Amino acid sequence: MFELIPLRCLRAGQIGEVDQVVGDPQQVHRLQELGLRQGSKVEMVQAGSPCIIRTSGSKLCFRHSEMLGVLVRPGGDV
DSSP, X not given: OOOOEEGGGSOTXXXXXXXXXXXXXXXXXXXXXXXXXXXXEEEEEEOXXXXXXXXXXEEEEEOHHHHTTEEEEEEEEO
């Protein structure tokens, strides 16, 4: 069983499953519209700030502060 970590803590090439999206309701809604919702798989393409992630066939770019409310279960490497 893996513990939850912020999405920004994944290493490049590592995959995680979104467990929770928490924070300001408007920001949570925006992230969910972009595909970051419970159960979705994400891959960290490029760690750092900004970071690039891949989810549902799309690449998204975020600053670290935007990723603090996305908690994932790490699931291995690509």
